[in-house]
Amino acid sequence: xxxxxxxxxxxxxxxxxxxxxxxxxxxxxxxxxxxxxxxxxxxxxxxxxxxxxxxxxxxxxxxxxxxxxxxxxxxxxxxxxxxxxxxxxxxxxxxxxxxxxxxxxxxxxxxxxxxxxxxxxxxxxxxxxxxxxxxxxxxxxxxxxxxxxxxxxxxxxxxxxxxxxxxxxxxxxxxxxxxxxxxxxxxxxxxxxxxxxxxxxxxxxxxxxxxxxxxxxxxxxxxxxxxxxxxxxxxxxxxxxxxxxxxxxxxxxxxxxxxxxxxxxxxxxxxxxxxxxxxxxxxxxxxxxxxxxxxxxxxxxxxxxxxxxxxxxxxxxxxxxxxxxxxxxxxxxxxxxxxxxxxxxxxxxxxxxxxxxxxxxxxxxxx
Numbered sequence: 001x002x003x004x005x006x007x008x009x010x011x012x013x014x015x016x017x018x019x020x021x022x023x024x025x026x027x028x029x030x031x032x033x034x035x036x037x038x039x040x041x042x043x044x045x046x047x048x049x050x051x052x053x054x055x056x057x058x059x060x061x062x063x064x065x066x067x068x069x070x071x072x073x074x075x076x077x078x079x080x081x082x083x084x085x086x087x088x089x090x091x092x093x094x095x096x097x098x099x100x101x102x103x104x105x106x107x108x109x110x111x112x113x114x115x116x117x118x119x120x121x122x123x124x125x126x127x128x129x130x131x132x133x134x135x136x137x138x139x140x141x142x143x144x145x146x147x148x149x150x151x152x153x154x155x156x157x158x159x160x161x162x163x164x165x166x167x168x169x170x171x172x173x174x175x176x177x178x179x180x181x182x183x184x185x186x187x188x189x190x191x192x193x194x195x196x197x198x199x200x201x202x203x204x205x206x207x208x209x210x211x212x213x214x215x216x217x218x219x220x221x222x223x224x225x226x227x228x229x230x231x232x233x234x235x236x237x238x239x240x241x242x243x244x245x246x247x248x249x250x251x252x253x254x255x256x257x258x259x260x261x262x263x264x265x266x267x268x269x270x271x272x273x274x275x276x277x278x279x280x281x282x283x284x285x286x287x288x289x290x291x292x293x294x295x296x297x298x299x300x301x302x303x304x305x306x307x308x309x310x311x312x313x314x315x316x317x318x319x320x321x322x323x324x325x326x327x328x329x330x331x332x333x334x335x336x337x338x339x340x341x342x343x344x345x346x347x348x349x350x351x352x353x354x355x356x357x358x359x360x361x362x363x364x365x366x367x
Contacts, residue, residue, distance in 0.1 A: 028367070029142030030348050032085040035073035038349050043084075043142075048097040051149025053156065055091040055109060059166045060140040060365045061339065062348075063088055063173055064198050067355045068266070072291070078113075084139030086365075087113035090159060090169040094144065100152065110168045111147050112155035112175065112321045113137050128317040129179065141348055143367045154318050160329045166342070166364045167328050170203075170335055174324035175316035177203040180287045181211070182320075183313050184260045188212025191253050193277050194233075196264030196288060197224035199338050199362050204262055204287075206231040206333045213260075216252050218245065221358055227337060246276045257282060264288050271296045280306035287313050338362045 027045040032038050048054045066086060069075045078087070090110040096103050103109075116123050116131035123131050135150040147156055159168040177200060186192055190213045194204045197219025208215050209232025216235040217228035225236040235252050239245040250257055257279030263270050266288030275298060278284050302308065316324075327333060340360035343351050345367045354360040 027143040028345060029139065030085045030345070032070065032073070032079070032081045032083055034081050036070055036352075037073065037081075038070060038085065038352070040346055040348070045144050046146035048095055048100075048146055049149075050097055050099055051152060052097050053093055053100060053103055053109075053147040053152050054095040055089075055111070055145050055147060056094045057089050057140055057142060057145050057367045058091045059169050059342075060086050060089040060367065061166070061169050062351050062355055062360075062363045062365065064200060064266075064355075067352060068289075070352050071356070078136045079138050084142060086141035087136075087138050088169050088172050089140035089145060090165040090171075091145065103152070103156070108159040108161075108165065108168075110157055110159055110165075110171045110325065111137070111151050112172050112316065112318075113140075113151075114315065115148070115150040115154035116318070117150070118154075129315040134315075141345060141365055141367070143345075155321050157322065157325050159325070163325075163329050164336075166339060167335055168325065169364070170328060170338070170362075171321060171324045172316070173200060174203055174207075174328065174335070175320040176200070177207055178320045178323055178327075179316045180204065180262060180264075180285050180313045181207050183311055184208075184262060184283055184285045186211060186213050186260050190214070190259035191216070193218060193249055193253065193258040193261045193274070194228075194264060195219075195261065195270050195274055195277075197221050197228060198264065200287070201264040202228055202231050202338060202361070203333075203335070204264060205233050206335070207327075208262075209233065210332060216249065216258070218249060224358075224361065227361070230337065231334065246273055249273075249277045253277070253279070256280075259283075260285065262287055266290050268294045268296045272298075275299070275302070275308065275310065278306075278308055281308075282306075283309040283311060285311055285313050289314070339364050342366055 025045045029043045093107045115135045116128040117133035120132040192213045193216050215233045217233040218237045242248045260283045261274040262285040263274040264287045338361045342364040351363040
């Protein structure tokens with residue numbers, strides 16, 4: 001049995017004067033207890049403390065990170081069980097603390113799942129994704145979500161009236177993609193390889209193609225590779241169908257190799273493939289987070305004499321969050337094609353099984 005009195009995510013349920021929703025009640029929420037141990041429970045509905053906002057969750061999409069966390073039973077940086085689960089969402093403000101200005105109940109919003117402190121060593125150098133005091137927020141697979149004050153100040157955004165909430169809910173992953181694309185320093189006409197045909201890989205294809213790159217998508221799912229072509233890829237490779245994916249990918253980049261390679265699977269073998277596919281002088285973005293403790297081997301001759309740049313990219317920044325929502329609102333990317341289906345909250349575990357079996361790209365959970 002979960003001991004609510006000892007859980008950090010249940011702290012702050014004290015009486016506080018609100019504008020909007022009356023006092024605390026209860027809600028349905030998904031609670032992660034361990035590896036593939038996810039339970040839908042009735043828990044106290046959060047009450048906003050000073051500087052905080054309470055949102056009624058309208059839609060919470062699944063994602064690859066959720067799948068990894070569900071399978072691993074936790075996340076080294078963002079959460080430890082037992083804990084509320086999920087980090088992408090869009091919804092409607094239900095209540096705001098009395099000291100919160102500029103926000104009112106009834107407004108459609110989306111919030112990033114983190115916010116930097118703006119004062120640490122890295123924030124002073126504008127490296128916000130490396131913030132030493134990054135505030136994380138989880139618990140979107142629930143009927144209600146409390147937004148911490150730091151996120152209210154930095155990363156709570158209004159959703160334009162013309163934008164469906166299921167698309168607005170993609171702001172956080174798209175912001176991460178924009179961060180990765182910027183770090184790749186891709187120019188119009190560059191040939192780029194994206195390794196990974198999940199939602200992130202497909203978003204990378206769309207963003208890079210819009211910036212004028214010639215993108216080749218490599219993955220293992222024919223339907224997703226076909227979707228990648230709809231997102232703007234000029235070529236694709238199903239690595240299951242060839243003996244030597246690196247050789248085939250280099251052939252698709254005129255043998256020389258790609259101007260940039262972005263790995264989006266989180267598998268050490270794919271990291272090494274990414275490095276092997278890069279031309280001299282290329283940038284390799286190691287985007288997919290591998291399990292803690294894993295290592296890769298790098299050919300030092302290739303790295304040194306070919307002047308490769310290997311860059312790890314993590315998370316996003318407030319500027320990328322705003323850019324992501326604006327890009328969604330523009331309608332220039334066919335992001336609605338990422339949402340395979342919509343399911344109610346009580347079928348979340350089923351949705352994660354679909355994700356594990358790769359029969360869905362993203363599933364919109366409707367609490």
